[in-house]
Amino acid sequence: MTEADLNLVVVERLDAAEDVVSLTLADASGDPLPSWEPGAHIDITVGDGTTRQYSLCGSPDDRSVYRIGVLNEPAGRGGSVWVHDALKVGAALSGRGPRNHFPLHQSPRYLFVAGGIGITPILAMIGAVQKAGAEWTLVYGGRRSASMAFLDEISDIGSRATIWPQDTHGLIDLPGLLSEPRDDTLVYCCGPEPLLVAVEKLCAPWPSGALHLERFSPKDVGAPVRSDSFEVVLTDSGVTLTVPPDRTILEVVEAAGVNVLSSCGEGTCGTCETGVVDGEPDHRDSVLTPEEQADNSCMMICVSRSVSPRLVLEL
Ligand code: FES
Structure with a gap:
C-alpha cells in the first residue's frame, strides 16, 4: 500500500441511508489509484483546509475507484456537512493515503461488530474474508434500519450477517456474542465510542491480540503521566x-x-x-x-x- 497525495473527482454519489452518502471517487487524470487493503482509510481535505479520514469500503481489486460512506453530522466539526453539501458528481477534491491502522490479520474465524457508519471498513473486510474462505459472522447495529448504510449489500451476503436496529431489537447483545473467549477467532469492531468501550471490556479475557478496534474519535486517556517538560x-x-x-x-x-x-x-x-x-x-x-x-x-x-x-x- 503506497501513501500518496490524491487528486480525485466524484464519479458517483448515492444515498446509502438516511444522512449517509456513498461517494465513488476516481483519480482526476484517470490513472489507477494507489492500492489498498481492507481497513484502510484516506484523508480528504474539506472546505476549511483541514482533513477528515474516511474508510475505504469498495473493492481493493478495483484500482479505478475508491468508495467511501459519509454520515452527515451537523453537530460535528463541519467536515461531513461540507462533504454532503459540496461533493456532487464532477466535484474535484484532494486528499492523501491510503493508510491502514486497522489491518485484517489472518484467522480461521472472524466476528465483526459494526455500529452505524462503522460498517464502512468492515464491508471491505467481509469481501476479503469471503474470498479467503474463512468463517465469519457480522452483527451490525444502528439506530433504525433507515439510518443503516449498505443494508442491501449486506443482505445479499446472506445469513452470516445479523442486522440489529435499536428501535426494534434494542441494544446489540454483546455479552451473548463475546462472553465466551475463543482462541480461533479475531474480533473486529468499528462504531461509536460506547460500543467500542463495551466490546473492549467484554474482550478483556480474550487472548491478547484477538480484538481489533477502529476509533473515529479519540478515546478518553486521562491526564498525562508527566506534568512537567x-x-x-x-x-x-x-x-x-x-x-x-x-x-x-x-x-x-x-x-x-x-x-x-x-x-x-x-x-x-x-x-x-x-x-x-x-x-x-x-x-x-x-x-x-x-x-x-x-x-x-x-x-x-x-x-x-x-x-x-x-x-x-x-x-
Ligand atoms: S495526526 Fe492523526 S494520529 Fe497524529
Missing part, C-alpha cells in the same frame, strides 16, 4: 528540543522547522507515526493496539507524550 532528541535532524506541558511534541517539532506529516491532530488517524529510538513514550493515541503501544517502537506525536525525561525520535 521533557526533552526530545531528533536523530535525523540532530536537534534537541524541550516540550513544555502545554504543547504537543508535534507542535514543538514543527516550530523548529522539522517537517512531519500530520492530519487529525487527535491521535486517531496514524499519519504522524514516528519511530522511537530510546526513552519511554506516554501513549495517548487511539490508533495503536495495546501490544503495539507496549512495544514502544513508535508513537503518535500529535497527542502522545513521554514517561521518561528524554525521548529519542527518528525525525
